[in-house]
Amino acid sequence: MITVYGQCLAAFVFGTTVGVLVQRSRWCNTAALRDAMLFKSYRNTKALLIAMMILTVGFTAMISIGNGNPMRFDVGINQFIGLFLFGIGMVFAGACTVSSWVKTGEGNIGALWALLFLIVGLFVSSLVWSFSFWPLAGPSMTGQANAAALQLGFADALTLQRDTGVPAIVFGVIQAGALYTLYRLILRRERAALVPQGQETPTSIERAASPALGCAATMAKPVSSTRDTLSTLGE
């Protein structure tokens, strides 16, 4: 059993490694969605899908052998509403939670400003929760469906494995297969887009992408010459 200090140390080492790798690769979750929608550029989307595939396999293996620490909270419609607002917010800010920290570390005052107001938003919402007590959280969670609270109870692979007797690996294989299919579709779409233009690499498309909105154009440049062209997070 790892101590609290051990947990914090492991988290810091992990976070530091993530900070270095994301800074060097310029990966951005906002760009993974926005650039795919706006520019049909999938550089960040493909990386996200690969990570999701690896994690699906890894977490399924862990859950199957009774290892790991899955998140436990009552699933509800609040997850959809909350992340809908988050999705709008991250496009407006031009950064997600990861790139906000990473860009702050690079000296981006706009990213620091986004983090400050993210904290303000969190605190204001905590005050609202203190009046509404919705969505259910902490001691009020039951793990059971609760129609009045728009909650569906716990519903992860571990719960499904326990409740239905179907091994988690079945769900894992289906999900990994779905992610792989999506990845292949993106590769096919990229190839289809490149051939008529006579281009050789996706980077060419990313270079051609408008710099008005995003990471895509920035990503394609050599890191040594990379300037943060996310318009909302400024220079």
Next chain:
Amino acid sequence: MDFFKKSLDPIVALAIIAVLDIFLFMIVGAWTVGGGETMIAGLFVKSLVGAKEMNRIPFWHLVFKPTWAYWKIYISLGMGFGALVSAILSKEFYWRVPKHLSEWVMITIGGLLMGIGIRLSFVCNVSTFLGLTPEMNLGGYLAVSGLVIGAWVGTLVYKKVLEA
């Protein structure tokens, strides 16, 4: 130090992060950022108003008791620290300040919406894509749906703003 002289393929970066995340999942839990940011918000306000006032707010009494001994905080601080070190070693650290008022406004609204969204859903984008969904949690599927639709709406609105 060649590592800091050239760009890293994001697929390689995310694959390494995913493998490390599996080990983190075994030790404490999957990678998440929103939980740590929530606790940082609580600690920040607690330092301003004091523990007694903070305890009067049910959320901070029942759900998130502000404490520094919360591992998720250190993921966020680590990301900032790692990026700082990496930016300095690769000579990419420099102060960047948004130039236009419109940028400040968009960042402010965006930051607020992200904070409200995290608190409402109890997850962030990282735990959506790289935590809940790989754990095959129904909350992950709901959150992914919301996030993709939200990003799409945000992109449309942002395009309109730029065009205006």
